[in-house]
Amino acid sequence: MSTTSISTYLNSYSKAAPLAVFRVFFGLLMLISIVRFAVNGWIQKLYIEPDFFFSYYGFDWVQPPGEWTYLIFAVCGLSAIFISLGFKYRFAIITFFLSFTFIELMDKTTYLNHYYFISILSFLMIFLPANSYFSVDAARNPKLKAEFIPSWTIDAIKLLLFIVYFYAGLAKLNSDWLFQAMPLKIWLPAKYSIPLLGDLLQQSWVHFAFAWGGALYDLSIPFLLLIKRTRTFAFVLVVIFHILTRILFPIGMFPYIMIISALIFFDSGLHTRILDSISTIFKINLDAFNNSERYSFESPISKKFSLSIVGVFFLFQLLFPFRYLLYPGELFWTEEGYRFSWRVMLIEKAGYANFKVVDPETQKRFYVDNTKFLTRFQEKQMSTQPDFILEYAHHLEEYYQNHGIENPEIYVESFVALNGRRSAPYIDPKIDLTTIKRNLKSKKWILPFNDEIKGL
Amino acid sequence: MKRYILLFLSVSLLILSCTETNPSGPDPDDFDRKAILENWADNIIIPALTDFSEKTESLKTAGNNFAENPNQQALESLRDQWKAGYLALQHVSMFETSKTMEIRFRNNLNIYPVDTAEVKENINQGNYNLKLPSEIDQQGFPTLDYLLYGLAGNNAEILSFYNSGENSSDYRNYVVDLVTRIDSLTDIVLNDWNSGFRDEFVNNSGNGANSSIDMMVNDFIFYYEKNLRAGKIGIPAGVFSGTPLPQNVEGFYSKEFSKELFLESLTATQNFFNGKHFNSETTGLSLSDYLDFLNTIKNGTDLTQLINQQFEESRAKAQNLNSSFADQVEINNSLMLQTYDELQKNVILLKVDMLQALNINVDYVDADGD
Numbered sequence: 158m159s160t161t162s163i164s165t166y167l168n169s170y171s172k173a174a175p176l177a178v179f180r181v182f183f184g185l186l187m188l189i190s191i192v193r194f195a196v197n198g199w200i201q202k203l204y205i206e207p208d209f210f211f212s213y214y215g216f217d218w219v220q221p222p223g224e225w226t227y228l229i230f231a232v233c234g235l236s237a238i239f240i241s242l243g244f245k246y247r248f249a250i251i252t253f254f255l256s257f258t259f260i261e262l263m264d265k266t267t268y269l270n271h272y273y274f275i276s277i278l279s280f281l282m283i284f285l286p287a288n289s290y291f292s293v294d295a296a297r298n299p300k301l302k303a304e305f306i307p308s309w310t311i312d313a314i315k316l317l318l319f320i321v322y323f324y325a326g327l328a329k330l331n332s333d334w335l336f337q338a339m340p341l342k343i344w345l346p347a348k349y350s351i352p353l354l355g356d357l358l359q360q361s362w363v364h365f366a367f368a369w370g371g372a373l374y375d376l377s378i379p380f381l382l383l384i385k386r387t388r389t390f391a392f393v394l395v396v397i398f399h400i401l402t403r404i405l406f407p408i409g410m411f412p413y414i415m416i417i418s419a420l421i422f423f424d425s426g427l428h429t430r431i432l433d434s435i436s437t438i439f440k441i442n443l444d445a446f447n448n449s450e451r452y453s454f455e456s457p458i459s460k461k462f463s464l465s466i467v468g469v470f471f472l473f474q475l476l477f478p479f480r481y482l483l484y485p486g487e488l489f490w491t492e493e494g495y496r497f498s499w500r501v502m503l504i505e506k507a508g509y510a511n512f513k514v515v516d517p518e519t520q521k522r523f524y525v526d527n528t529k530f531l532t533r534f535q536e537k538q539m540s541t542q543p544d545f546i547l548e549y550a551h552h553l554e555e556y557y558q559n560h561g562i563e564n565p566e567i568y569v570e571s572f573v574a575l576n577g578r579r580s581a582p583y584i585d586p587k588i589d590l591t592t593i594k595r596n597l598k599s600k601k602w603i604l605p606f607n608d609e610i611k612g613l
Numbered sequence: 614m615k616r617y618i619l620l621f622l623s624v625s626l627l628i629l630s631c632t633e634t635n636p637s638g639p640d641p642d643d644f645d646r647k648a649i650l651e652n653w654a655d656n657i658i659i660p661a662l663t664d665f666s667e668k669t670e671s672l673k674t675a676g677n678n679f680a681e682n683p684n685q686q687a688l689e690s691l692r693d694q695w696k697a698g699y700l701a702l703q704h705v706s707m708f709e710t711s712k713t714m715e716i717r718f719r720n721n722l723n724i725y726p727v728d729t730a731e732v733k734e735n736i737n738q739g740n741y742n743l744k745l746p747s748e749i750d751q752q753g754f755p756t757l758d759y760l761l762y763g764l765a766g767n768n769a770e771i772l773s774f775y776n777s778g779e780n781s782s783d784y785r786n787y788v789v790d791l792v793t794r795i796d797s798l799t800d801i802v803l804n805d806w807n808s809g810f811r812d813e814f815v816n817n818s819g820n821g822a823n824s825s826i827d828m829m830v831n832d833f834i835f836y837y838e839k840n841l842r843a844g845k846i847g848i849p850a851g852v853f854s855g856t857p858l859p860q861n862v863e864g865f866y867s868k869e870f871s872k873e874l875f876l877e878s879l880t881a882t883q884n885f886f887n888g889k890h891f892n893s894e895t896t897g898l899s900l901s902d903y904l905d906f907l908n909t910i911k912n913g914t915d916l917t918q919l920i921n922q923q924f925e926e927s928r929a930k931a932q933n934l935n936s937s938f939a940d941q942v943e944i945n946n947s948l949m950l951q952t953y954d955e956l957q958k959n960v961i962l963l964k965v966d967m968l969q970a971l972n973i974n975v976d977y978v979d980a981d982g983d
Binding site (some may be wrong): 505522 | 819824851854965973974
């Protein structure tokens with residue numbers, strides 16, 4: 158693309174309705190998610206009851222503030238309402254991004270790709286004029302009100318969705334997924350009691366059909382959504398796919414978020430009709446927003462600023478998932494560079510980690526009862542992920558230093574089973590984990606994976 | 614909008630038709646999980662509980678006889694019934710239900726070590742309430758162990774607590790209270806199974822954290838890890854404390870039964886895994902068959918065989934142990950630690966390999982997944 162065509166593209170405009178619809182539903186779904194989280198008692202269970210929380214490297218300072226955690230969730234939920242209404246939008250979306258991301262950083266035990274998606278999507282939305290149309294802000298501020306917005310501000314959301322799907326598809330191109338139908342072969346037979354589908358899920362060919370179908374879906378759906386002729390068909394696929402995943406797996410609100418998000422690919426005609434219906438119900442004068450104006454950034458600098466941030470953001474999103482190439486060893490085994498890369502539902506890991514404490518002065522040695530320090534959920538996550546194991550070992554070191562062992566040595570005897578393989582020793586049991594520093598370098602103390610998984 | 618309603622309708626139709634045009638799979642592929650639950654309930658759990666409740670009934674009778682006439686013969690008979698009951702308990706202890714949790718069945722019957730100071734105070738003061746959670750270590754089989762074997766160095770001195778001591782009637786009453794409570798708690802559990810819970814259990818054959826299979830398997834592994842591996846072997850051997858703790862042995866006061874109790878419990882867990890009917894050579898469907906059906910273990914060896922082999926290794930190692938584990942940890946603890954290591958290997962096979970194959974989560978948190 159030449160520079161002139163780039164600048165032509167950056168100066169082209171589209172109807173603002175698609176982004177406005179996206180904003181309204183995004184806020185609404187986020188509100189429902191937060192309320193659902195609270196109603197399920199998960200705030201208490203995940204962020205208040207545990208005594209110890211696992212931190213992302215460099216984010217140890219983010220800790221749940223006890224009962225105040227409820228306040229963070231309340232702020233997050235309130236900002237979602239503001240986003241939906243388009244009221245004080247910029248302030249609301251920044252608040253949402255910060256509070257939501259803070260919640261996710263509090264304990265990496267709960268990490269999900271979906272949550273990461275919400276975090277970065279809300280970050281992106283800070284720089285998009287989602288409140289120029291069909292919003293309280295636009296109704297109150299004629300200068301802001303615009304029927305047309307730069308096309309790239311809508312395409313940015315499409316590009317993010319494109320990356321999520323396509324990268325998730327690329328990650329499925331591995332021998333476990335395609336040729337062993339793993340881990341679907343483990344997961345699907347356990348769903349025997351689902352009406353109609355239950356018996357089918359026992360069959361090997363169904364596992365393979367799901368595996369290949371899933372990979373094909375992820376790789377092709379962004380294109381099918383982009384091409385006008387296949388769009389409606391693609392949307393039907395989106396609905397089927399996500400409803401199926403909702404039935405088969407415990408994935409909460411995510412299917413609905415993806416189904417609603419996919420609407421952004423449609424022409425503005427559809428979005429105008431949606432806004433029409435909403436307007437009729439709530440007696441809003443939609444025409445008042447149709448002022449034929451084009452959205453203009455507050456200043457040329459703020460436009461440049463937004464564009465550069467979004468540009469860097471996407472460069473990062475395109476490259477970051479490939480950081481695993483910098484680490485030796487099997488990605489699924491070491492999980493170095495596994496997170497934040499749209500690797501969804503690829504591995505089934507079960508593990509067991511038994512920590513041995515040795516007092517070098519007395520040569521006294523004993524094993525740790527993990528349930529004294531961690532919840533069952535935390536223990537499960539810890540036992541299969543090396544960075545968790547190391548962080549926990551350091552926590553134990555500190556605990557026993559405070560309980561009479563001046564210089565404890567901590568060893569772990571651990572076993573992990575990956576995608577139906579026999580369990581195998583995971584961490585070198587001869588390594589005193591208190592001598593290992595936490596960092597992002599390759600973890601040499603993970604024992605090698607005695608098999609090969611081919612593919613990306 | 615109408616177009617989209619139509620779209621949603623056609624989609625749901627599509628999902629339905631997809632499933633209906635394809636006939637469900639051939640029968641051999643269709644493993645009947647409900648049959649596992651039926652086998653567990655009808656051939657293992659309820660028979661074992663029935664047997665145990667007969668034994669606790671006899672224990673109660675023997676306890677009352679002893680209280681009426683505390684002589685050497687009555688003491689011997691009470692000890693026999695106590696031992697028979699303690700061994701039978703090993704076959705029912707692992708089966709948790711909401712009823713057993715509500716009445717703290719396992720803890721009320723078998724928490725050790727005994728708090729002997731509190732037991733003496735209960736007897737002397739008379740103001741005890743065995744229903745309190747704080748008094749779980751002052752009752753059940755371990756406290757009877759103390760009262761029947763541990764009060765003094767020989768039988769004559771022990772008997773003197775019951776027939777000539779200043780508060781001998783309080784001692785006799787306490788024994789009666791303990792055997793009565795053991796029997797009535799057992800009746801509560803058995804009645805629960807016999808009056809409706811059996812059907813509820815068998816019909817809860819779905820999947821998910823609250824289904825019967827998931828809960829039973831989690832409880833089974835919990836029992837194996839905490840009560841069998843740690844409670845009977847690991848804790849006395851000092852695995853978690855660094856130094857051996859002989860007083861934490863099961864059956865500490867009677868001395869000679871700790872190995873027998875352990876082996877009985879090991880057999881009971883293995884029988885459950887294989888679906889072996891209670892007190893019979895017949896086997897029915899259980900986890901071993903379910904694993905064989907799923908057979909997701911890829912590198913040639915089958916998991917059922919590995920787990921059974923490891924049960925045998927543990928048993929073989931334990932054969933060399935002294936019948937009194939308290940003596941064993943003091944004389945040669947390394948043999949005890951070796952037994953622990955063998956038991957530990959099966960924790961990995963059960964908790965990692967088996968749970969993965971069965972796709973049962975170790976945690977009950979039903980949080981979202983990816």
